[in-house]
Amino acid sequence: MAVTTRERVKRAAVKLFADKGFHGTGIRDLAQEAKLSSASLYHYMGTKEELLAEIMRDSLGALLESAKQAVADVTDPRQRLSRLVALHVTTHARQPKETRVVDHEIGVLSPKARRTVVGLRDEYERLWSDAIADGVREGVFDTAEPTITRIALLEMCNGVARWYSPKGTLGLDALAGHYVRLAMRALGVSDGRHAVS
Amino acid sequence: MAVTTRERVKRAAVKLFADKGFHGTGIRDLAQEAKLSSASLYHYMGTKEELLAEIMRDSLGALLESAKQAVADVTDPRQRLSRLVALHVTTHARQPKETRVVDHEIGVLSPKARRTVVGLRDEYERLWSDAIADGVREGVFDTAEPTITRIALLEMCNGVARWYSPKGTLGLDALAGHYVRLAMRALGVSDGRHAVS
Amino acid sequence: MAVTTRERVKRAAVKLFADKGFHGTGIRDLAQEAKLSSASLYHYMGTKEELLAEIMRDSLGALLESAKQAVADVTDPRQRLSRLVALHVTTHARQPKETRVVDHEIGVLSPKARRTVVGLRDEYERLWSDAIADGVREGVFDTAEPTITRIALLEMCNGVARWYSPKGTLGLDALAGHYVRLAMRALGVSDGRHAVS
Amino acid sequence: MAVTTRERVKRAAVKLFADKGFHGTGIRDLAQEAKLSSASLYHYMGTKEELLAEIMRDSLGALLESAKQAVADVTDPRQRLSRLVALHVTTHARQPKETRVVDHEIGVLSPKARRTVVGLRDEYERLWSDAIADGVREGVFDTAEPTITRIALLEMCNGVARWYSPKGTLGLDALAGHYVRLAMRALGVSDGRHAVS
DNA sequence: GATGAATGAGAGTTCATTCAT
DNA sequence: TATGAATGAACTCTCATTCAT
Numbered sequence: 001m002a003v004t005t006r007e008r009v010k011r012a013a014v015k016l017f018a019d020k021g022f023h024g025t026g027i028r029d030l031a032q033e034a035k036l037s038s039a040s041l042y043h044y045m046g047t048k049e050e051l052l053a054e055i056m057r058d059s060l061g062a063l064l065e066s067a068k069q070a071v072a073d074v075t076d077p078r079q080r081l082s083r084l085v086a087l088h089v090t091t092h093a094r095q096p097k098e099t100r101v102v103d104h105e106i107g108v109l110s111p112k113a114r115r116t117v118v119g120l121r122d123e124y125e126r127l128w129s130d131a132i133a134d135g136v137r138e139g140v141f142d143t144a145e146p147t148i149t150r151i152a153l154l155e156m157c158n159g160v161a162r163w164y165s166p167k168g169t170l171g172l173d174a175l176a177g178h179y180v181r182l183a184m185r186a187l188g189v190s191d192g193r194h195a196v197s
Numbered sequence: 198m199a200v201t202t203r204e205r206v207k208r209a210a211v212k213l214f215a216d217k218g219f220h221g222t223g224i225r226d227l228a229q230e231a232k233l234s235s236a237s238l239y240h241y242m243g244t245k246e247e248l249l250a251e252i253m254r255d256s257l258g259a260l261l262e263s264a265k266q267a268v269a270d271v272t273d274p275r276q277r278l279s280r281l282v283a284l285h286v287t288t289h290a291r292q293p294k295e296t297r298v299v300d301h302e303i304g305v306l307s308p309k310a311r312r313t314v315v316g317l318r319d320e321y322e323r324l325w326s327d328a329i330a331d332g333v334r335e336g337v338f339d340t341a342e343p344t345i346t347r348i349a350l351l352e353m354c355n356g357v358a359r360w361y362s363p364k365g366t367l368g369l370d371a372l373a374g375h376y377v378r379l380a381m382r383a384l385g386v387s388d389g390r391h392a393v394s
Numbered sequence: 395m396a397v398t399t400r401e402r403v404k405r406a407a408v409k410l411f412a413d414k415g416f417h418g419t420g421i422r423d424l425a426q427e428a429k430l431s432s433a434s435l436y437h438y439m440g441t442k443e444e445l446l447a448e449i450m451r452d453s454l455g456a457l458l459e460s461a462k463q464a465v466a467d468v469t470d471p472r473q474r475l476s477r478l479v480a481l482h483v484t485t486h487a488r489q490p491k492e493t494r495v496v497d498h499e500i501g502v503l504s505p506k507a508r509r510t511v512v513g514l515r516d517e518y519e520r521l522w523s524d525a526i527a528d529g530v531r532e533g534v535f536d537t538a539e540p541t542i543t544r545i546a547l548l549e550m551c552n553g554v555a556r557w558y559s560p561k562g563t564l565g566l567d568a569l570a571g572h573y574v575r576l577a578m579r580a581l582g583v584s585d586g587r588h589a590v591s
Numbered sequence: 592m593a594v595t596t597r598e599r600v601k602r603a604a605v606k607l608f609a610d611k612g613f614h615g616t617g618i619r620d621l622a623q624e625a626k627l628s629s630a631s632l633y634h635y636m637g638t639k640e641e642l643l644a645e646i647m648r649d650s651l652g653a654l655l656e657s658a659k660q661a662v663a664d665v666t667d668p669r670q671r672l673s674r675l676v677a678l679h680v681t682t683h684a685r686q687p688k689e690t691r692v693v694d695h696e697i698g699v700l701s702p703k704a705r706r707t708v709v710g711l712r713d714e715y716e717r718l719w720s721d722a723i724a725d726g727v728r729e730g731v732f733d734t735a736e737p738t739i740t741r742i743a744l745l746e747m748c749n750g751v752a753r754w755y756s757p758k759g760t761l762g763l764d765a766l767a768g769h770y771v772r773l774a775m776r777a778l779g780v781s782d783g784r785h786a787v788s
Numbered sequence: 789g790a791t792g793a794a795t796g797a798g799a800g801t802t803c804a805t806t807c808a809t
Numbered sequence: 810t811a812t813g814a815a816t817g818a819a820c821t822c823t824c825a826t827t828c829a830t
Contacts, residue, residue, distance in 0.1 A: 005793090023220030024305065027821055037795050039823080048821070104301065108221070145367070145375055152379055155356030156349045163348055170342070178342050182349055186379045188388075202810090224804055234812050236806080245804070399789090417614030418699070421825055431791050433827080442825070498695065502615065539761070539769055545754055546747045546773055553746030564736070572736055576743055580773045582782075596814085618800055628816050630802080639800070794827085803819065809812090 009034045009044045010058075013051050018097035022052055022105045052105060053113040059098040060120040063091055067127050077135030078189055084128055085183045086176040088157045093172055096161035103158055128154065135187065142188030153183050206231045206241045207255075210248050215294035219249055219302045249302060250310040256295040257317040260288055264324050274332030275386055281325055282380045283373040285354045290369055293358035300355055325351065332384065339385030350380050403428045403438045404452075407445050412491035416446055416499045446499060447507040453492040454514040457485055461521050471529030472583055478522055479577045480570040482551045487566055490555035497552055522548065529581065536582030547577050597635045600625045601649075604642050609688035613643055613696045643696060644704040650689040651711040654682055658718050668726030669780055675719055676774045677767040679748045684763055687752035694749055719745065726778065733779030744774050 012033035016025040027048060031038040045051040070083040092099045106117060128150050135141030143149045157179055164175065181191065200208075209230035213222040224245060228235040242248040267280040289296045303314060325347050332338030340346045354376055361372065378388060406427035410419040421442060425432040439445040464477040486493045500511060522544050529535030537543045551573055558569065575585060603624035607616040618639060622629040636642040661674040683690045697708060719741050726732030734740045748770055755766065772782060 020304065021218060021220055023218055026819080028819090038821090039796075040794050042822070043793065107217070148367070148372075148375055149379065151356060151360055152353045152376065155359075156353035158356075159348060159352030162352075170345070175345075178345055179349065182346065182383045185382045185385065188382065191385075223802080225802090235804085236812050236814090237810075239805075240810065414698070415612060415614055417612055420823080422823090432825085433791050433793090434789075436826075437789065501611065542761070542766075542769055543773065545750060546770065549750030549753075550743045550747035553742060553749075556746075557742055564739070569739075572739055573743065576740065576777045579776045579779065582776065585779075617798080619798090629800085630817075631815050633801070634814065791828105791830085793829090795824105796826100797824080799821100799823065801820075801822105803817100805817100806815085807812105808814090 005034075005036070006044045009036070009041060010051070010055060013045075014055055014097045014101060017052060017055070017105060018100045022048075022101075022108045049108070049110065049113070052101070053109055053117065055098065056102050056106070056109070056117045057120065059095070059102050060117060060124065063087075064120055064124045066091070067124060071127060071131070076140075077131050077138060078140055078184065080131040081128065081135065081183065081187070082180045084131060085153070085157060085180045088154075089160050089176045089179045090172050092158060092161040093164040093166070093175055096164065099158070099161040103161070125150070125154065132187070140189065143186075149186065153186060156182065202231075202233070203241045206233070206238060207248070207252060210242075211252055211294045211298060214249060214252070214302060215297045219245075219298075219305045246305070246307065246310070249298070250306055250314065252295065253299050253303070253306075253314045254317065256292070256299050257314060257321065260284075261317055261321045263288070264321060268324060268328070273337075274328050274335060275337055275381065278325065278328040278332065278338075278380065278384070279377045281328060282350070282354060282377045285351070286357050286373045286376045287369050289355060289358040290361040290363070290372060293361065296355070296358040300358070322347065322351065329384070337386065340383075346383065350383060353379065399428075399430070400438045403430070403435060404445070404449060407439075408449055408491045408495060411446060411449070411499060412494045416442075416495075416502045443502070443504065443507070446495070447503055447511065449492065450496050450500070450503075450511045451514065453489070453496050454511060454518065457481075458514055458518045460485070461518060465521060465525070470534075471525050471532060472534055472578065474525040475522070475529065475535075475577065475581070476574045478525060479547070479551060479574045482548075483554050483570045483573045484566050486552060486555040487558040487560070487569055490558065493552070493555040497555070519544065519548065526581070534583065537580075543580065547580060550576065596625075596627070600627070600632060600635045601642070601646060604636075605646055605688045605692060608643060608646070608696060609691045613639075613692075613699045640699070640701065640704070643692070644700055644708065646689065647693050647697070647700070647708045648711065650686070650693050651708060651715065654678075655711055655715045657682070658715060662718060662722070667731075668722050668729060669731055669775065671722040672719065672726065672732075672774065672778070673771045675722060676744070676748060676771045679745075680751050680767045680770045681763050683749060683752040684755040684757070684766055687755065690749070690752040694752070716741070716745065723778070731780065734777075740777065744777060747773065 009030070012030055013025075016029055016033055020029070027038050027041065030048075031041050034041065036044075045054075066087055067084060070087050071080045074080045074083065102117075102121075106114060106121075109117060129146070132141060132143070132146050132150050136143065136146055160175070160179070164170075166172075170178075185191070206227070209227055210222075213226055213230055217226070224235050224238065227245075228238050231238065233241075242251075263284055264281055267284050268277045271277045271280065299314075299318075303311060306314060326343070329338060329340070329343045329347055333340065333343055357372070357376070361367075363369075367375075382388070403424070406424055407419075410423055410427055414423070421432050421435065424442075425435050428435065430438075439448075460481055461478055464481050465474045468474045468477065496511075496515075500508060503511060523540070526535060526537070526540050526544055530537065530540055554569070554573070558564075560566075564572075579585070600621070603621055604616075607620055607624055611620070618629050618632065621639075622632050625632065627635075657678055658675055661678050662671045665671045665674065693708075693712075697705060697712075700708060720737070723732060723734070723737050723741055727734065727737055751766070751770070755761075757763075761769075776782070
């Protein structure tokens with residue numbers, strides 16, 4: 001199935017924004033990577049910043065949808081958080097460039113675009129907050145600072161995008177399993193009491 | 198005690214590089230922040246990139262020295278790692294801008310400068326690796342993937358620089374304590390068996 | 395009666411060239427105004443500059459023809475000049491955009507196209523010159539500098555295209571009458587001695 | 592006396608804006624004319640549009656001041672208008688480029704800058720309106736449409752900037768005298784009753 | 789007849805850096 | 810020590826125009 005030029009432009013942008021940063025990436029770099037002239041780029045995008053915003057919305061939006069589905073109808077907070085961790089980690093491992101862009105370049109966006117992206121991020125993080133809060137209320141999680149713990153776990157998982165390589169010995173499942181275990185332990189859950197599925 | 202102009206330039210750079218990124222910060226921004234003309238800046242720095250490299254070396258170098266001292270003569274791996282976590286967290290909480298620059302802008306450096314900075318970082322992370330490895334060998338830590346665990350914990354702690362505010366209710370000690378507990382749990386150490394000092 | 399696409403393009407050009415100037419008008423502006431894609435435009439025009447030249451030739455050519463007819467077989471120089479003034483003023487009032495383009499954008503044309511347009515303009519102005527010269531010779535006009543006077547009167551009349559609105563209280567006939575009177579007076583003709591028809 | 596670089600930039604702009612129009616003049620043209628690199632231009636100006644606005648304000652402002660002085664303490668409306676015409680004509684003859692820029696490029700300005708320039712122009716034209724209105728009231732001027740007459744006379748005089756050359760046979764005084772006579776006649780004043788001084 | 793795609797050239801503007809004073 | 814002046818290179822983005830479909 002053919003890839004549209006528009007898609008090629010986006011992928012080029014994701015790659016370069018992730019590797020060199022938004023401000024470190026020039027329009028000509030983008031054009032070269034997408035195999036287009038710099039003038040032609042503008043048939044497929046608005047401004048460079050709009051392109052960035054779109055990439056972020058796409059990436060975060062997709063993660064949010066997957067996360068919602070992953071926790072729908074799951075009642076056990078341990079299972080809910082485990083699934084969120086697993087999804088987060090595998091997403092960051094599979095799409096490290098997209099996620100790095102989302103994590104690093106929010107500050108570049110105009111106030112308006114930023115609001116949208118931050119809105120998506122907040123909605124996503126609320127799934128984590130809810131799972132943790134429910135777990136604490138039900139007594140299956142043990143943490144004195146649920147908010148900080150959530151942030152700490154999120155940052156811990158974000159890191160995957162910066163180092164994981166599919167060429168290494170560790171498969172995606174093993175990777176996700178490891179992070180789930182770390183998270184559960186951090187919340188005071190004994191090993192073996194938090195199967196994902 | 199007077200602050201040298203040179204120091205003022207560095208602080209300006211740290212602030213702006215942290216807030217807007219290296220590529221997002223112009224020489225004129227720097228000059229304005231340091232209350233100098235852009236030409237005068239060059240009396241106190243080499244190129245913009247050299248300034249960045251220096252900031253990174255300073256920051257990482259100081260952290261490395263502190264870390265070495267913190268673990269010198271400490272034999273218990275739990276105590277060593279706890280101290281490393283506490284130091285890391287408090288450093289990131291106290292100097293969020295410096296640490297953010299170190300964490301985000303390594304890719305900007307020229308190969309030569311990068312080598313130095315990466316060298317420092319590796320030396321620092323080795324303190325963590327050693328503590329974890331020792332703990333595993335001695336049976337006080339439980340983790341199937343020591344390397345990944347180290348990275349995960351480091352990333353978790355790095356995050357502090359992105360959100361901690363001294364104006365909040367949480368003091369530095371409590372903050373550090375919380376992260377130490379998360380780390381110990383992640384390594385399978387039961388609460389209460391890892392006092393820092 | 396249907397308007398050809400070609401005519402629509404010209405009208406769009408006249409409007410935009412008059413309002414924003416030739417250089418201030420982009421091909422895309424033109425396309426939007428003519429409700430065509432910018433590529434389609436080129437089915438109905440040569441280059442942008444050729445379009446401008448054509449507009450000018452059309453407008454000036456029509457004025458020249460009307461002027462020739464208006465003074466044909468009229469012997470009294472006062473009547474001839476009066477008719478020229480009236481025609482000039484009503485034309486500028488009715489087609490302010492065309493005339494503004496002609497008056498403002500001559501400098502944009504290539505030498506070749508300019509020569510043609512300037513030729514038309516010269517031929518037109520010669521009708522004025524002749525009428526004034528004849529009037530002076532016959533002693534019905536009084537002016538020490540016929541050439542300057544001609545230019546002054548022409549400029550005076552050109553201005554109509556910049557301010558006249560048909561929505562105001564002044565009708566076209568009254569407008570023309572007023573300018574005829576100004577011109578006649580400037581040439582030393584007493585009021586009432588210069589009926590147009 | 593040396594001419595400042597800033598002044599050189601302005602003169603270059605006046606020349607090119609007058610000859611090729613604002614949109615027809617590139618920053619690189621400007622730089623070449625001012626014998627500067629295009630980057631250096633920006634030490635002496637804000638944006639290209641701000642440069643235009645400044646030129647217009649300077650030119651119109653100077654004309655307005657001169658005009659105010661010219662009519663101060665003059666009671667006879669004929670004399671006042673004669674002086675205004677003479678000043679206007681000599682100014683347009685001496686500084687044809689400045690005045691052409693003012694007359695042609697107002698539409699290019701941003702709303703804010705336009706407001707200022709139009710304000711100056713209105714204030715200037717009011718001097719004409721007042722003189723004409725006073726003359727009509729006192730019975731020394733005869734015109735059915737004072738407003739239109741004013742506009743017509745202004746446009747007539749503006750034209751001078753488009754054709755007058757100091758190299759021709761006509762001196763400035765004779766030029767001004769001729770236009771004053773045309774204006775007076777247009778207002779129904781018999782020759783010889785309107786000495787300028 | 790109509791247009792999406794494409795582009796080299798150029799637009800205005802800012803970049804990091806140097807240097808004479 | 811301090812800076813105004815200067816610039817080549819680069820920036821993001823738009824230009825008028827062509828062409829395959």
